[in-house]
Amino acid sequence: MPIATVNPATGETLKTFDELTPDGIERRVAAADAAFREYRRTTFADRARLLDRAAGLLEADLDDIARTMTTEMGKPLTAARAEAAKCVKAMRWYAANAERLLADERPPDDDVRDAGAAHARVHYRPLGPVLAVMPWNFPLWQVVRFAAPALMAGNVGLLKHASNVPRTALYLEDLFRRAGYPEGCFQTLLVGSRAVEGILRDDRVAAATLTGSEPAGRSVAAIAGDEIKKTVLELGGSDPYVVMPSADVERAAEVAVTARAQNNGQSCIAAKRFIVHTDVFDAFTERFTAGMAALTVGDPMDETTDVGPLASEAGRDGLQELVDDAVRQGATVLCGGGRPADLPRGMEHGWFYEPTVLTGITPGMRIHQEETFGPVATLYRVADLDEAVKVANDTYFGLSSNVWTRDDEDVRRFVRDLEAGGVFVNGMTASHPALPFGGVKRSGYGRELSGQGIKEFCNATTVWQAAS
Numbered sequence: 001m002p003i004a005t006v007n008p009a010t011g012e013t014l015k016t017f018d019e020l021t022p023d024g025i026e027r028r029v030a031a032a033d034a035a036f037r038e039y040r041r042t043t044f045a046d047r048a049r050l051l052d053r054a055a056g057l058l059e060a061d062l063d064d065i066a067r068t069m070t071t072e073m074g075k076p077l078t079a080a081r082a083e084a085a086k087c088v089k090a091m092r093w094y095a096a097n098a099e100r101l102l103a104d105e106r107p108p109d110d111d112v113r114d115a116g117a118a119h120a121r122v123h124y125r126p127l128g129p130v131l132a133v134m135p136w137n138f139p140l141w142q143v144v145r146f147a148a149p150a151l152m153a154g155n156v157g158l159l160k161h162a163s164n165v166p167r168t169a170l171y172l173e174d175l176f177r178r179a180g181y182p183e184g185c186f187q188t189l190l191v192g193s194r195a196v197e198g199i200l201r202d203d204r205v206a207a208a209t210l211t212g213s214e215p216a217g218r219s220v221a222a223i224a225g226d227e228i229k230k231t232v233l234e235l236g237g238s239d240p241y242v243v244m245p246s247a248d249v250e251r252a253a254e255v256a257v258t259a260r261a262q263n264n265g266q267s268c269i270a271a272k273r274f275i276v277h278t279d280v281f282d283a284f285t286e287r288f289t290a291g292m293a294a295l296t297v298g299d300p301m302d303e304t305t306d307v308g309p310l311a312s313e314a315g316r317d318g319l320q321e322l323v324d325d326a327v328r329q330g331a332t333v334l335c336g337g338g339r340p341a342d343l344p345r346g347m348e349h350g351w352f353y354e355p356t357v358l359t360g361i362t363p364g365m366r367i368h369q370e371e372t373f374g375p376v377a378t379l380y381r382v383a384d385l386d387e388a389v390k391v392a393n394d395t396y397f398g399l400s401s402n403v404w405t406r407d408d409e410d411v412r413r414f415v416r417d418l419e420a421g422g423v424f425v426n427g428m429t430a431s432h433p434a435l436p437f438g439g440v441k442r443s444g445y446g447r448e449l450s451g452q453g454i455k456e457f458c459n460a461t462t463v464w465q466a467a468s
Contacts, residue, residue: 008074127206129158272372406426
């Protein structure tokens with residue numbers, strides 16, 4: 001895949017970029033290694049000043065970088081601004097909290113004495129250069145949620161971004177440079193996927209984090225495992241959105257539209273499978289379908305647009321294949337199901353797809369198991385809580401989940417039994433710097449954000465000291 005900015009609203013290639021040569025990669029890896037040897041010795045206060053400065057610069061650039069993201073991957077401009085603002089918030093949160101999160105941990109005195117020590121503690125040290133293989137769907141946020149904790153821990157970053165968001169990738173390198181980070185602390189590598197193996201196998205690269213597809217995760221995990229290097233993987237999801245009889249059905253349906261259509265439906269943590277108790281199925285379905293059908297599809301630069309184009313032609317065609325397969329096997333299309341009939345002038349060849357709701361889903365359909373990366377929702381009718389849990393867990397993925405109920409026993413059961421990295425009750429899944437983010441099963445392993453996220457790329461060092 002060429003490294004290029006292609007406007008998904010029009011299909012027009014705006015700019016192509018040369019891929020780094022092997023010599024160029026070597027220079028950047030060497031610079032990261034040299035930078036780490038010095039940067040790891042900086043104080044938390046030093047790092048916080050740099051990250052706060054980067055946050056301020058990003059805040060000043062917010063409108064410009066939002067337009068860049070919208071141009072490169074098609075998210076509505078309002079959503080792009082919100083993404084950039086979220087990055088500012090996360091940077092400032094880690095600048096303010098990293099020292100506390102990585103403070104030495106001291107076991108109880110009795111345990112210290114039992115270990116034969118006068119003093120003992122756990123000290124957290126950075127690992128080194130971390131390779132980040134990042135996707136296009138949240139081209140700023142996905143990177144910042146890795147970079148902010150990694151840099152605050154004393155690591156340095158090498159970013160291999162998706163090939164269709166090179167301007168955003170280069171902006172990030174420039175942002176950290178302008179903030180005053182030493183040369184080599186954060187670098188963008190304009191390379192294709194074939195270069196990842198060589199970079200990850202380099203002895204100077206300590207670890208890797210990847211957000212992306214399951215095949216990409218398998219590849220990176222296999223290489224890192226062969227090299228015995230730490231990885232964190234977030235590989236997508238097919239999140240359930242369960243609605244029980246005691247729920248506020250009107251509110252659940254309203255939020256469901258946002259939960260499915262956010263980011264043009266291209267979000268790992270977007271609700272995708274809507275599992276509704278039979279007692280409220282008809283009422284929820286009517287409201288939800290009407291809400292999806294009412295969304296405005298069009299120019300992502302228009303402030304009134306709800307859903308822009310998908311990021312690639314292949315992505316749109318793959319989504320259509322999933323819908324067509326389901327319909328051939330008996331699924332019913334309640335709204336949408338194809339390309340919009342009316343598109344703005346100049347965007348007739350853009351990669352748009354209608355907000356779509358399907359019902360009558362059966363296990364033999366591809367859409368029952370495969371992730372729908374676009375504004376397509378599947379509806380399931382269930383008889384009781386046990387069936388809701390069974391359907392919710394009937395997926396290879398386990399990233400997050402959403403539950404709507406006013407019954408405390410329902411909540412207890414869902415928290416206990418849903419196979420997911422998160423359970424969001426009476427609200428939609430969202431990430432926050434203070435809360436760990438990640439999944440189970442084929443959604444990956446490890447955690448980003450929070451104290452758990454910043455410790456993923458640290459060496460938890462046991463310090464044992466005898467009495468003098």
